[in-house]
Amino acid sequence: KQEVTQIPAALSVPEGENLVLNCSFTDSAIYNLQWFRQDPGKGLTSLLLIQSSQREQTSGRLNASLDKSSGRSTLYIAASQPGDSATYLCAVRTAGATNKLIFGTGTLLAVQP
Amino acid sequence: DGGITQSPKYLFRKEGQNVTLSCEQNLNHDAMYWYRQDPGQGLRLIYYSQIVNDFQKGDIAEGYSVSREKKESFPLTVTSAQKNPTAFYLCASTPQQGSGANVLTFGAGSRLTVL
DSSP states (O other), X not given: OOOEEEEOSEEEEETTOOEEEEEEESOOOEEEEEEEEEOTTSXXXXXXXXXXXXXXXXXXXXXXXXXXXXXXXXXXXXXXXGGGOEXXXXXXXXXXXXXXXXXXXXXXXXXXX | OOOEEXXXXXXXXXXXXXXXXXXXXXXXXXXXXXXXXOTTSOOEEEEEEEETTEEEEOTTOTTEEEOOSBTTBOOEEEOTTOSOOOEEEEEEEEOSSSTTTTOOEEOOOEEEEEO
16 A cells, blocks of 8 residues: 655745755555645645656756655755745655545645745 | 636534535546545545546545536535544546646635534
8 A cells, every 4th residue: 555754744944945855655656746735724736746757857946856766756945935835745646546646744844034 | 717616615514414515627627536634644535536427436435425417516525424524625636638637736625614
């Protein structure tokens, strides 16, 4: 059974710092991995999607990497801003599981001005 | 603007009552999903539907029911059989084909509280 873990559960950094969020999964047979952002009391916004054949994806100040063999993904946020404060969730789609995502519990990020 | 509309945003229910959460999308997406989110837990899949008039149970379907009579609509009923219904409910959709086939679009959520 696929399990997705995100560490740390919460993170506080000063503005301008570069930071890394971690996501690990137990079954390396994945189809893709997504990173989402969730603001308090709101729905999720897709940030980046990495296919199983890819190593990384970039969007602006965000860079997500994927190492299937070790069951890990990282989300790198450069030059963090207070507006980046949110909960970040990763989710994997296990190969063969039709359109079903397994979510991690998220990392709550606070960027202090 | 295209998107997913969930209503109501907040809902209070007495024990023993059934309630229905609405989810409407104008994205022309084929597949729709209902997730439940609890503090300290990841999102868990309740039901999903890939085409009209067809739906499948997710991981925690007990105490819930859905229908998919129209492509745009995927309402979720939380029945009195659901023992712990207080949670944040999220609806999502995705096209079945094309470049966006793997990217979920989420609604803003509905928070259900049982009194």
